[in-house]
Amino acid sequence: MILSIWRYSHLVLAVSSFLFILLAALTGIVLAFEPIDHAALNYSEGQKDLPVTQLIDTLKSTYDEVLSVEIDEAGFVKASVLSMDGDSGDFYINPLSGKKVGEIEKQAEVFQFATSLHRSLFLKSTGRFFVGLASFLLFLISITGLILIIKRQQGIKAFFNRIIKDNFYSYYHIYLGRLLLLPIIIITLTGVYLSLQRFEILPDIVLSHDVDYAVITADPQRPLAEFPALQNITLRDVRYIEFPFSPDVEDPYKISLTDKEILVNQVTGEIISEVPYPFVNMMSHYSTVLHTGRGSVLWSIVLAAACISILFFIYSGFKMTFMRRKGRINNKFKEAQCEIVILVGSETGSTMSFAGLFYNELLNKGKKVFLTQMDKYQKFPKMEHLVIFTSTYGDGEPPANATKFMSQLQKNNQSQDFNYSVVGFGSLAYPSYCKFAFDVDDALKASSGAQELLGVYTINNKSWEAFDQWVDQWGERLGLALDVPRDNAVTKPRKKPKKFKVIAKTQAQDSADDTFLVTLQSEKSLKFKSGDLLAIYPEKDAHERLYSIGKNLKGELLLSVKRHEFGLCSNFLNDLSVGCTLDAVRVKNPEFHLKSSQKAIMIATGTGIAPFLGMFADNHKKKERILYWGARNEASFELYKPQIDTAVDQGQLSKFIPAYSRVGSDKIYVQHLIASDHLRFANALKDGVVLMICGSISMQKEVIAALQEICQTYELKPLSYYQNRDQVKMDCY
Numbered sequence: 001m002i003l004s005i006w007r008y009s010h011l012v013l014a015v016s017s018f019l020f021i022l023l024a025a026l027t028g029i030v031l032a033f034e035p036i037d038h039a040a041l042n043y044s045e046g047q048k049d050l051p052v053t054q055l056i057d058t059l060k061s062t063y064d065e066v067l068s069v070e071i072d073e074a075g076f077v078k079a080s081v082l083s084m085d086g087d088s089g090d091f092y093i094n095p096l097s098g099k100k101v102g103e104i105e106k107q108a109e110v111f112q113f114a115t116s117l118h119r120s121l122f123l124k125s126t127g128r129f130f131v132g133l134a135s136f137l138l139f140l141i142s143i144t145g146l147i148l149i150i151k152r153q154q155g156i157k158a159f160f161n162r163i164i165k166d167n168f169y170s171y172y173h174i175y176l177g178r179l180l181l182l183p184i185i186i187i188t189l190t191g192v193y194l195s196l197q198r199f200e201i202l203p204d205i206v207l208s209h210d211v212d213y214a215v216i217t218a219d220p221q222r223p224l225a226e227f228p229a230l231q232n233i234t235l236r237d238v239r240y241i242e243f244p245f246s247p248d249v250e251d252p253y254k255i256s257l258t259d260k261e262i263l264v265n266q267v268t269g270e271i272i273s274e275v276p277y278p279f280v281n282m283m284s285h286y287s288t289v290l291h292t293g294r295g296s297v298l299w300s301i302v303l304a305a306a307c308i309s310i311l312f313f314i315y316s317g318f319k320m321t322f323m324r325r326k327g328r329i330n331n332k333f334k335e336a337q338c339e340i341v342i343l344v345g346s347e348t349g350s351t352m353s354f355a356g357l358f359y360n361e362l363l364n365k366g367k368k369v370f371l372t373q374m375d376k377y378q379k380f381p382k383m384e385h386l387v388i389f390t391s392t393y394g395d396g397e398p399p400a401n402a403t404k405f406m407s408q409l410q411k412n413n414q415s416q417d418f419n420y421s422v423v424g425f426g427s428l429a430y431p432s433y434c435k436f437a438f439d440v441d442d443a444l445k446a447s448s449g450a451q452e453l454l455g456v457y458t459i460n461n462k463s464w465e466a467f468d469q470w471v472d473q474w475g476e477r478l479g480l481a482l483d484v485p486r487d488n489a490v491t492k493p494r495k496k497p498k499k500f501k502v503i504a505k506t507q508a509q510d511s512a513d514d515t516f517l518v519t520l521q522s523e524k525s526l527k528f529k530s531g532d533l534l535a536i537y538p539e540k541d542a543h544e545r546l547y548s549i550g551k552n553l554k555g556e557l558l559l560s561v562k563r564h565e566f567g568l569c570s571n572f573l574n575d576l577s578v579g580c581t582l583d584a585v586r587v588k589n590p591e592f593h594l595k596s597s598q599k600a601i602m603i604a605t606g607t608g609i610a611p612f613l614g615m616f617a618d619n620h621k622k623k624e625r626i627l628y629w630g631a632r633n634e635a636s637f638e639l640y641k642p643q644i645d646t647a648v649d650q651g652q653l654s655k656f657i658p659a660y661s662r663v664g665s666d667k668i669y670v671q672h673l674i675a676s677d678h679l680r681f682a683n684a685l686k687d688g689v690v691l692m693i694c695g696s697i698s699m700q701k702e703v704i705a706a707l708q709e710i711c712q713t714y715e716l717k718p719l720s721y722y723q724n725r726d727q728v729k730m731d732c733y
């Protein structure tokens, strides 16, 4: 709830000011190049450490009269001089020689245009007011953003911890926000300050010196180099020098330093008066420097980066908001009519997208179904089946639209019995994996009339395959053949398919498990790695099917496929002969790549072995690699035996440990072997060895449970910790 308030404030502030912020950011990018452009003139030639006395001396001997000197933030010296037979006027000089080096440039038109737009939107005072206000709102947006990041990272201490990747937009919104938060806060605060100054809300203090002219003496007369007031003062310390009008001793040098203004006796070189800048003056100076980047190319680049990132924040922020709102519900039937009720707990909208697909498929099957948010739980008089899809947030907490569910459940006892099933959407990267789904399941168990149809089903990282399997299971229990189409609303859009040629193939009917190997070659050059996926389209407009790829030594793609009796894609592949082509898309899967320098324990069942076969072939450094492989019996192994034997003989696979489930009376599964080899796994986790899991979702769940148990027994960190460090990698379907 509190999170929603901050998020809502962040959004409202952003929506109300985004046009002004957009303009300010665009013009800010252009203006950030002004100091860079100026610095490229390079008039100072690194003379910032030159004693100021030397500069004054040089100027006095070069020109007949020197009026003033200004040293800008880039260290360039602008002189205002008169000369009978040389250069006169205002221009840049070389501080060493005193000679003119360049004219004082007029602001380029592009910068003039950008400055006016940036400061006042060409609307004079009204524009200035809105720009100042937008600056302040951007400051508030940054602060609410900061709070949201702290909440998401679960505490200030974890502020710089790795961000768990959810989706591209939210990941980079947070990543860049964290990186550029400080520069953005500086830009906004200085922007507000400069606006207040332009509106004369802040006092404009003119420095005044209180000089007692009676005590000014012309004794002792000193050469400039020995002026006590100017000892150790270099060009770096000076902003402005006003030279004496006349040789009278009462006429001093007026010198603006970085922190004060001094009047210096032109004969004795002693300080006549010294006035430190008031706070307001110092603030004005530093606000201008920090807001404009004047004098520092590096800071100008940071400012440009901050402005570019603001454009990205606007884009990604709106994108996330639309994703959240995409799941708006348009129910066909009233809640009082429906036999199936789907409740959704979703924070960022993705669970709602899954629920929407499920809802549509049930409508297609002629069911009266009602879809709503979890907080809207109420009496549903005709409800026979309740399905709850919910994500988990914070550290095991409900998502924003499910915070009231528990109290609603208590308040609204249904008058009829009903079945229920809970599906948890979560991420194994969090220690409280799908915790809220389990809490909901417990609450429903305790609620009268509710019968569990299927146990809590968890879905890691929005796995489409896991969702698809749950839909099948649930449909089966109700005697419905459900087929939810894979949809771009919940999965990434694919690139255009390419042609792949079959180089070699075995036949499903020749193997004990109806399994076969296919070797493919891309007709066009293709970069890929073992662990990537191949999306295959058996027919035009058919649903895609994903296979894990192993890359062999010739750079060909190796797939291992199990044929299903009515499987469109597996039969299509099995029927292909060598030389045929097929349409497919390589899908990058960097989360399931293994570096050649890493040691690994690989865990697979059945066809999940394919990417590992490629990884063994690539193990030139002979790093330790152990494979746990689950199948029915030794006959299942025949298909892979030649490759595994070669890998073992050549030292590319250190150990092959099979788990056969149909041999003898004991059914041995990989999770049993993991549990009995607990010490090996505990040491592997401690020593940074990578654990890779490839195969069925049900195997993944068992393996994760066994590994979690080992973490507890050996008092290691939670498994999510290792997963976040890319030490546990999964590709399950």
Ligand SMILES: Cc1cc2nc3c(=O)[nH]c(=O)nc-3n(C[C@H](O)[C@H](O)[C@H](O)COP(=O)(O)O)c2cc1C
Pocket: 152, 153, 166, 345, 346, 347, 348, 349, 350, 351, 352, 391, 392, 393, 394, 395, 396, 397, 399, 425, 426, 427, 428, 430, 431, 432, 433, 434, 435, 461, 462
């Ligand atoms: C800030 C944050 C906290 C999360 N906390 C958990 C958690 O404690 N347990 C969990 O299993 N998943 C957690 N997740 C993962 C989400 O539950 C998961 O990505 C889910 O699919 C998001 O669904 P939604 O888009 O419908 O909200 C968290 C995600 C984020 C961004």
